Amino acid sequence: MSDRVADIYGVRTPHARGTVWPARVDQYLDPGVTEDAVDRWVQSACLLCSNGCGMDIAVHDGRMVGARGRPGDTVNHGRLGPKGLYGSTRWAHAPDRLTVPLVREGGRLVETDWETAMARIVTTSRALLEEKGPLSHGFYTSGQLFLEEYYTLALIGKAGLGTPHMDGNTRLCTATSAAAFKESFGADGQPGSYTDIEHCDAVFLYGHNMPETQTVLWTRILDRTRGAEPPRVVCVDPRRTLVALEAERTGGVHLAPRVGTNMALMNGLTRELFAHDWVDHEWVAAHTVGVDELRDVVAPYTPEHVADVCGVDPSDLRAAARIFGESQAVLSTVLQGFYQSHQATAASVAVHNLHLLRGMLGRPGAGVLQMNGQPTAQNNRECGADGDLPGFRNWDNPRHVQQLADAWDVDVMTIPHWAPPTHAMQIFSYAETGSIGLLWISATNPAVSMPESARIRRVLGGDQCFVIVQDLFLTETAELADVVLPAAGWGEKTGCFTNVNRTVHLSERAVDPPGDARSDLDIFLMYADAMGFTNRSGQPLIGWRTPEEAFEAWASVTEGRPVDYTGLSYDKLRGPSGIPWPVNAEHPDGTDRLYADGVFPTDTDYCETFGHDLLTGGAVTEQEHRAKNPAGRAFLKGAPYTPAHEQPSEQYPLLYTTGRTVYQFHTRTKTGRSRDLNAAAPDAWVEISVADAEARDIVEGDWVRVESPRGRIEVRARVGNVMEGAVFAPFHYGHWEPDEAQGGGHSDTGRRLANELTMTVWDPVSKQPTFKTAACQVIRLRDGDGPAPAPTTTASAPVTEPPPGRRPRPTAGGGPTISTVLESTPTYRLDPSQDGEGSCRT
Amino acid sequence: MPHLTTYIGLADRSEQTLASSLRAVAEGHAHIADVFHTCRTLAEWSDANHEALAPVVERYGEAHDVDEPERLQAAGLAETRGGEIGLLRDLQDLHVLATLVQTTWTVIAQGAQGLRDRELLSITEQANNQTSRQLTWLNTRMKAAAPQALIVAP
Numbered sequence: 001m002s003d004r005v006a007d008i009y010g011v012r013t014p015h016a017r018g019t020v021w022p023a024r025v026d027q028y029l030d031p032g033v034t035e036d037a038v039d040r041w042v043q044s045a046c047l048l049c050s051n052g053c054g055m056d057i058a059v060h061d062g063r064m065v066g067a068r069g070r071p072g073d074t075v076n077h078g079r080l081g082p083k084g085l086y087g088s089t090r091w092a093h094a095p096d097r098l099t100v101p102l103v104r105e106g107g108r109l110v111e112t113d114w115e116t117a118m119a120r121i122v123t124t125s126r127a128l129l130e131e132k133g134p135l136s137h138g139f140y141t142s143g144q145l146f147l148e149e150y151y152t153l154a155l156i157g158k159a160g161l162g163t164p165h166m167d168g169n170t171r172l173c174t175a176t177s178a179a180a181f182k183e184s185f186g187a188d189g190q191p192g193s194y195t196d197i198e199h200c201d202a203v204f205l206y207g208h209n210m211p212e213t214q215t216v217l218w219t220r221i222l223d224r225t226r227g228a229e230p231p232r233v234v235c236v237d238p239r240r241t242l243v244a245l246e247a248e249r250t251g252g253v254h255l256a257p258r259v260g261t262n263m264a265l266m267n268g269l270t271r272e273l274f275a276h277d278w279v280d281h282e283w284v285a286a287h288t289v290g291v292d293e294l295r296d297v298v299a300p301y302t303p304e305h306v307a308d309v310c311g312v313d314p315s316d317l318r319a320a321a322r323i324f325g326e327s328q329a330v331l332s333t334v335l336q337g338f339y340q341s342h343q344a345t346a347a348s349v350a351v352h353n354l355h356l357l358r359g360m361l362g363r364p365g366a367g368v369l370q371m372n373g374q375p376t377a378q379n380n381r382e383c384g385a386d387g388d389l390p391g392f393r394n395w396d397n398p399r400h401v402q403q404l405a406d407a408w409d410v411d412v413m414t415i416p417h418w419a420p421p422t423h424a425m426q427i428f429s430y431a432e433t434g435s436i437g438l439l440w441i442s443a444t445n446p447a448v449s450m451p452e453s454a455r456i457r458r459v460l461g462g463d464q465c466f467v468i469v470q471d472l473f474l475t476e477t478a479e480l481a482d483v484v485l486p487a488a489g490w491g492e493k494t495g496c497f498t499n500v501n502r503t504v505h506l507s508e509r510a511v512d513p514p515g516d517a518r519s520d521l522d523i524f525l526m527y528a529d530a531m532g533f534t535n536r537s538g539q540p541l542i543g544w545r546t547p548e549e550a551f552e553a554w555a556s557v558t559e560g561r562p563v564d565y566t567g568l569s570y571d572k573l574r575g576p577s578g579i580p581w582p583v584n585a586e587h588p589d590g591t592d593r594l595y596a597d598g599v600f601p602t603d604t605d606y607c608e609t610f611g612h613d614l615l616t617g618g619a620v621t622e623q624e625h626r627a628k629n630p631a632g633r634a635f636l637k638g639a640p641y642t643p644a645h646e647q648p649s650e651q652y653p654l655l656y657t658t659g660r661t662v663y664q665f666h667t668r669t670k671t672g673r674s675r676d677l678n679a680a681a682p683d684a685w686v687e688i689s690v691a692d693a694e695a696r697d698i699v700e701g702d703w704v705r706v707e708s709p710r711g712r713i714e715v716r717a718r719v720g721n722v723m724e725g726a727v728f729a730p731f732h733y734g735h736w737e738p739d740e741a742q743g744g745g746h747s748d749t750g751r752r753l754a755n756e757l758t759m760t761v762w763d764p765v766s767k768q769p770t771f772k773t774a775a776c777q778v779i780r781l782r783d784g785d786g787p788a789p790a791p792t793t794t795a796s797a798p799v800t801e802p803p804p805g806r807r808p809r810p811t812a813g814g815g816p817t818i819s820t821v822l823e824s825t826p827t828y829r830l831d832p833s834q835d836g837e838g839s840c841r842t
Numbered sequence: 843m844p845h846l847t848t849y850i851g852l853a854d855r856s857e858q859t860l861a862s863s864l865r866a867v868a869e870g871h872a873h874i875a876d877v878f879h880t881c882r883t884l885a886e887w888s889d890a891n892h893e894a895l896a897p898v899v900e901r902y903g904e905a906h907d908v909d910e911p912e913r914l915q916a917a918g919l920a921e922t923r924g925g926e927i928g929l930l931r932d933l934q935d936l937h938v939l940a941t942l943v944q945t946t947w948t949v950i951a952q953g954a955q956g957l958r959d960r961e962l963l964s965i966t967e968q969a970n971n972q973t974s975r976q977l978t979w980l981n982t983r984m985k986a987a988a989p990q991a992l993i994v995a996p
């Protein structure tokens with residue numbers, strides 16, 4: 001029986017390099033529910049981060065009462081982390097679930113029925129179409145819907161209405177991952193696989209606090225670093241995270257660049273590869289373009305110069321580069337520390353460059369994992385609800401647009417493809433002026449998660465734009481809407497989603513949704529029906545009613561594209577494991593890693609984009625792309641470092657970054673309703689370095705005000721593991737608060753929203769907002785009456801011994817879970833440690 | 843080489859005009875984050891081109907008094923417009939200015955070839971490159987802004 005709040009990663013199963021990761025099955029059941037009482041276990045996968053752990057849902061008496069890892073699943077080999085165990089099902093029967101639609105009457109939201117709510121939407125929608133046309137409509141979705149829902153909405157938006165204004169909160173979490181793939185390899189698609197962990201001899205984590213964001217993946221790494229022939233770990237992070245400690249333990253390096261200087265660091269590492277000739281010249285000549293330009297761009301970034309810019313020790317930079325240069329198989333992972341920072345795409349592309357220079361892609365152990373933030377972010381990118389065209393098609397390639405027009409039987413002119421899709425920040429700007437007059441938000445809470453919250457609240461709350469919100473709860477965003485639609489959640493509906501390493505899972509309906517709540521798919525279909533969208537043959541545009549039919553329609557439009565689902569079906573997904581795409585006649589069991597043959601989807605007629613200028617975002621034209629004749633070779637693209645948009649000043653001398661804690665997900669809609677999780681990180685805090693705290697007379701637990709040119713928060717201080725000059729705030733906490741029994745009831749709920757301080761500024765290529773670089777000041781307000789409400793188990797641990805009365809108790813208190821290490825490890829079809837076919841030649 | 847010096851003068855002045863116009867557009871549309879930041883970056887590129895030319899100006903001199911090419915001078919954007927359509931027009935004006943800059947560099951490059959002046963040639967190549975990137979961004983941004991501005995902007 002283990003408390004997985006205290007013991008986040010559970011028992012170790014160390015194993016040697018090149019051997020299969022043992023299986024361990026983790027299980028949690030609600031208090032009072034015994035295993036015998038479980039009526040059935042329903043197949044699914046966890047929806048609380050991008051890792052995509054295979055999971056069965058326990059059902060008792062028509063309620064979801066617990067979760068168990070699937071031992072045969074290639075992603076997690078049976079394991080689950082604290083969020084998956086404690087957070088998966090509790091929200092579903094929370095008393096404040098939305099169960100009926102709401103409409104705004106005289107300034108208040110009042111209960112109504114579906115017909116009334118939908119009639120209001122359709123009347124507004126029709127009137128706007130009549131008056132202004134399709135550009136008056138915008139859709140803002142999520143990283144938490146199912147593939148079938150994204151694809152259906154993509155069709156409604158692109159072929160029913162014809163609006164380019166579609167994006168998801170995936171823009172905030174994962175857009176840079178997609179953009180970086182497109183720039184380097186020609187199309188989206190994760191090159192590497194989690195099985196690379198078993199085979200690498202070095203692992204680099206760039207701005208990726210994996211122990212908090214994907215705990216099960218970190219468990220997989222720990223089982224290597226604690227086993228025979230462990231890999232060395234290199235950590236790039238301004239905080240001294242658990243990754244940094246593991247780097248120190250394994251003889252790796254912790255590089256802590258100043259906030260906003262990632263690009264200088266990456267250029268320094270790249271230059272070292274050239275300087276020491278850690279370059280596979282033959283491979284580079286055969287499989288890449290642009291090496292000479294890249295060498296020129298990075299030439300000025302000597303270790304000493306980089307040390308100046310980044311505040312790292314030049315010998316650490318050299319040591320890290322040497323590990324990269326001399327290892328046989330390097331795995332790199334990248335996340336928000338790069339994606340939500342200045343020069344996001346350029347820095348993420350630089351990670352690809354390192355791998356390309358050494359020919360380290362496409363074989364077990366040598367891989368790149370550009371991570372995603374949310375569990376279904378990948379599907380938003382694939383299906384085109386984020387504005388991209390479905391199937392990784394190129395909006396700038398008329399033949400690709402024609403393929404969709406044919407598949408959908410619509411006029412090609414209907415499908416907006418005249419310019420890049422409108423990104424989230426732009427959608428909100430259009431909504432701000434009323435140029436977008438109808439904004440439909442599904443399964444996301446921008447009032448908390450978007451930068452410069454005060455502005456977002458104004459946009460959503462104003463009269464200039466009609467706002468529809470479709471969600472599980474009356475979130476901070478839903479409170480501002482004109483119409484609120486109650487949605488069924490995970491476990492209450494069926495559909496598929498795809499994790500970071502392309503693994504597709506089917507998640508079956510386990511229970512009925514509460515009250516009149518409906519699945520997002522049904523809601524979108526209801527709108528499409530009411531609007532009467534038809535194709536050129538006069539048939540309904542959306543030719544499906546069920547998730548399975550939607551899946552089949554989706555699979556058929558992926559034919560011939562990198563993201564090939566044609567070999568997948570619901571039946572096939574009912575097997576022991578999720579299956580990574582491409583799955584087709586050639587690869588009926590799926591594909592563990594891409595680009596084994598060094599052929600990339602860069603051909604001008606095949607690629608998803610012609611690329612961009614990494615500094616400005618200016619688009620490369622088809623002719624320019626053709627002139628480079630990439631023909632299956634990857635692009636090496638460099639960019640000089642440029643200073644961040646907002647530099648510290650006398651008034652705002654510190655640099656503000658936002659981030660996550662292991663116990664909460666997104667804006668806490670689900671995790672905040674699990675007492676076990678919420679009590680572990682119940683309220684907001686801010687982390688400040690010892691030196692900056694001393695200079696301000698701040699001790700652990702004191703109330704402080706953090707302010708930037710845009711806003712302020714008042715929270716308690718943790719004197720913690722951040723670099724001097726940096727400040728860290730978790731972004732999960734809006735004004736919604738569970739009741740006291742759930743560990744809620746705090747007094748600072750109106751003054752703790754981390755995004756009040758962030759800026760409206762975004763990366764020029766991926767358009768991902770920069771949450772990690774704003775200038776701020778921290779001012780001591782008054783004594784606290786205890787420690788800061790931050791966990792002690794993670795990077796948020798206090799760094800010095802706090803004074804008496806301010807010492808936090810070790811974080812604990814999760815309900816009992818069972819963890820069983822299996823004696824014989826199941827067979828994972830593609831696993832190279834078990835002689836699986838491992839990789840694919842595309 | 844009276845006409846080469848005229849063109850060098852033209853490049854010098856038009857890069858400065860472009861830089862100040864980019865800055866004016868950045869300030870005028872400061873609430874549009876990408877326009878604000880990118881225009882300021884592009885202005886720095888024009889500054890750099892202008893500075894790179896300094897040693898050449900020193901060598902050849904810079905003429906202001908030859909009749910014919912004077913007509914090519916474009917005034918900068920002193921004032922910007924408001925709203926989505928205003929942004930579009932401002933970007934278009936910048937594009938016109940940048941095109942003038944680019945053709946000027948092209949003409950000078952031809953002269954540098956004729957003179958076998960390697961220093962000047964490499965300056966023009968670098969500058970021409972940067973101007974192309976400026977034009978590319980302006981084009982990309984106009985394409986993105988146009989539909990909304992033309993059809994639905996209030």
Ligand code: SF4
Nearest residue numbers: 046049052053081084
């Ligand atoms: S690692 Fe992510 S997907 Fe796996 S159980 Fe934890 S939250 Fe769920």
